[in-house]
Amino acid sequence: MVELIIWTIVKILFILGFTMTLAGVLTVVDRRESSMIQDRIGPNRANLSGDVWDLSKRWRFLGLLHLLADGIKMIFKEDYSIKSGNRWIHTFAPVLAFFPGLVILSIIPFGGNVTLFESSTNLQIASFNSGILLAFAFSSIAVYGITLAGWSSNNKFSLLGGVRATSQMISYEVVLGLTLMGIFMIYGTLELNAIVQGQQALKADGTPDLIFGFLPKWGIFLQPLAMLLYVAAATAETKRAPFDVPEAESELVSGFFTEYGSMKMGMFLFAEYAEVVIFSMIFTTLFLGGYHVPYLYDSGFIFPFNWGTVSMNPTLIGFIQMFMFLLKTLIVAWGHLVIRWTLPRFRYDQILKLGWKMILPLALANIVVTAIILSII
Numbered sequence: 516m517v518e519l520i521i522w523t524i525v526k527i528l529f530i531l532g533f534t535m536t537l538a539g540v541l542t543v544v545d546r547r548e549s550s551m552i553q554d555r556i557g558p559n560r561a562n563l564s565g566d567v568w569d570l571s572k573r574w575r576f577l578g579l580l581h582l583l584a585d586g587i588k589m590i591f592k593e594d595y596s597i598k599s600g601n602r603w604i605h606t607f608a609p610v611l612a613f614f615p616g617l618v619i620l621s622i623i624p625f626g627g628n629v630t631l632f633e634s635s636t637n638l639q640i641a642s643f644n645s646g647i648l649l650a651f652a653f654s655s656i657a658v659y660g661i662t663l664a665g666w667s668s669n670n671k672f673s674l675l676g677g678v679r680a681t682s683q684m685i686s687y688e689v690v691l692g693l694t695l696m697g698i699f700m701i702y703g704t705l706e707l708n709a710i711v712q713g714q715q716a717l718k719a720d721g722t723p724d725l726i727f728g729f730l731p732k733w734g735i736f737l738q739p740l741a742m743l744l745y746v747a748a749a750t751a752e753t754k755r756a757p758f759d760v761p762e763a764e765s766e767l768v769s770g771f772f773t774e775y776g777s778m779k780m781g782m783f784l785f786a787e788y789a790e791v792v793i794f795s796m797i798f799t800t801l802f803l804g805g806y807h808v809p810y811l812y813d814s815g816f817i818f819p820f821n822w823g824t825v826s827m828n829p830t831l832i833g834f835i836q837m838f839m840f841l842l843k844t845l846i847v848a849w850g851h852l853v854i855r856w857t858l859p860r861f862r863y864d865q866i867l868k869l870g871w872k873m874i875l876p877l878a879l880a881n882i883v884v885t886a887i888i889l890s891i892i
Contacts, residue, residue: 518634522634522636523640526636526638526639526640527621527640530620530623530625530640531617531620533841534617534620534789534792534793534796535789537792537844537845537848538785538788538789538791538792539582539586539785539788540579540582541788541791541792541848541852542581542582542585542784542785542788543558543578543579543581543582544849544852545788545852545855546558546578546581547577547578548849548852548853548856549855549856552853552856552857553856557578558578558581559575559578560581561575561578561580561581561583561584562574562575562580563576563580585781589777589778589780589781590777590778592776592777592778593776593777594776594777594778594779595776595777597667597668597669597774599669600666600667600668600669600670600774601666601667601669602667604663604666604667605664605667605668605774606779607663608660608661608663608664608667609660609664609772609775609779609780609782609783609786610660610782611656611657611659611660611663612657612660612661612664612782612783612786613657613660613782613783613785613786613789615653615654615656615657615660616653616654616657616786616789616790616793617789618653619649619650619653619654619793619797620640620793620796621640621641622639622640622641622642622643622646622647622649622650622707623639623707623793623796623797623800624637624638624639624707624708624711624800624805624806625638625639625796625806625837625840625841626638626806626833626834626836626837626840627806627813627832627833627836627837628829628833629830629833629834629837630829630830630833631830637708638806638833638837639707639708642706642708643706644704644705644706645705645706646704646705646706646707646709646710647695647699647705647707647797647801648692648705650797651688651691651692654688654752655684655688657684657786657790658680658681658684658685658688661677661680661681661684661761661771662677662678662680662681662771663677664677664771664772664775664783665677665678665680665770665771668771668773668774668775669774670773670774672767672768672769672770672773673767673770673771673772673773673774675767675770676761676762676767676769676770676771676772676773677761677770677771679760679761679767679770679863680754680761680762680770680771682867683751683754683758683760683761683863683866683867683870684751684752684754686867686870686871687748687751687752687870688752689875690744690748690870690871690874690875690878691745691748691749691752693875693878693879693882694741694744694745694748694874694878694881695741695745695801696741696878696881696882696885697737697738697741697881697882697885698710698734698737698738698741698801698802700882700885700886700889701713701734701737701738701885701889702714707800707801707805708805710734710800710801710805711800711804711805711806711807713732714731714732714733714734714804714805714807715731715732715733715804715807715809715812716732717812717817722817723810723812723817723819725819728819728820729819729820731804731807731809731810733802733803733804734801734802734803734804735802735803738802738881738885740877740881741878741881742802744874744877744878744881745798745801745802746798747869747874748870748874749794749797749798750794750851750854751866751870752790752794753787753790753791753794754787755787755791755851755854755855756854756855756856756858756860757854757855757858757859757860757861758861758866759860760860760861760862760863760866763860771783791848791851791852792844792848794847794851795843795844795845795847795848795851796840796844798847799840799843799844799847803843803847805840806836806837806839806840807836807839808835808836808839811827811832811835811836813829813832814826814827815827815832
């Protein structure tokens with residue numbers, strides 16, 4: 516019992532620490548990436564002087580000190596309360612928008628079995644048969660935080676931003692679930708770790724179960740259309756460009772958090788990057804084989820076309836799989852940031868049209884085609 520509690524605490528601290536750290540780093544990477552795409556210098560003002568008497572020597576650490584500067588600014592910036600509207604809901608709304616998404620981390624498998632000090636555990640905090648449905652349930656709670664933030668501010672721009680966010684997120688939550696139906700049908704489960712195991716399994720004779728003899732059965736190969744639709748729907752759910760109309764500065768000042776400052780506004784901004792990390796983790800789990808490395812199984816590498824096998828220590832395999840999951844998450848998160856600085860912002864009517872008239876029919880067609888192919892096979 517004590518061993519289980521210790522492992523659970525360690526896993527919670529690890530995955531939470533990784534998510535929060537990466538979300539913070541992404542705030543700087545986003546600015547650095549935008550500067551490279553737009554041919555600008557980028558963040559370089561936060562620095563450490565090399566000598567108190569010689570300010571010409573400065574260390575900028577690739578702009579990472581801006582992360583520390585932003586944190587200090589948010590903490591010590593004046594926190595004001597609105598004179599009109601609902602003050603209690605105005606204060607509680609950022610909390611409601613930020614914390615429910617973190618619960619999703621508990622069901623994401625970020626590695627296989629690892630053994631330390633003769634104690635073994637599976638690198639997943641909690642396993643539920645409902646799996647991804649539980650993730651959708653908690654992510655939908657964030658909608659209430661954004662809606663209440665816009666309403667309680669008693670500001671027309673905030674209210675319009677909250678209404679936009681509500682209709683957009685509710686619309687794309689419906690689409691988001693349908694885009695993943697093909698994955699659930701193929702692997703026959705909603706439990707995330709079982710889906711990961713199904714993407715890299717062995718046949719009854721012990722040989723790898725591969726597509727065309729060399730491709731792993733990852734979701735990106737079995738459901739390429741679902742992958743594209745999921746990326747579009749998940750980007751709309753995170754409210755990032757080109758789907759950032761709930762907080763469009765050219766139209767609504769800052770949208771639903773116009774009347775927020777200090778750490779309250781910081782929670783909204785930080786929640787956005789945390790959602791990017793969580794989206795990247797779910798995408799990695801469902802479409803990129805999760806923590807699996809191609810041809811690496813519990814006993815070691817088993818290469819296709821009878822090219823041989825390489826036995827490896829199970830503990831080493833566990834750490835390699837965990838590192839691979841984190842690496843895939845980093846790559847997907849980086850790609851997600853590229854989308855922001857590549858596509859122009861959609862009009863609000865175009866966003867709803869894309870969701871209801873384009874992604875939804877394609878998702879339904881993908882379900883039908885997948886069902887037909889499975890019945891034939």
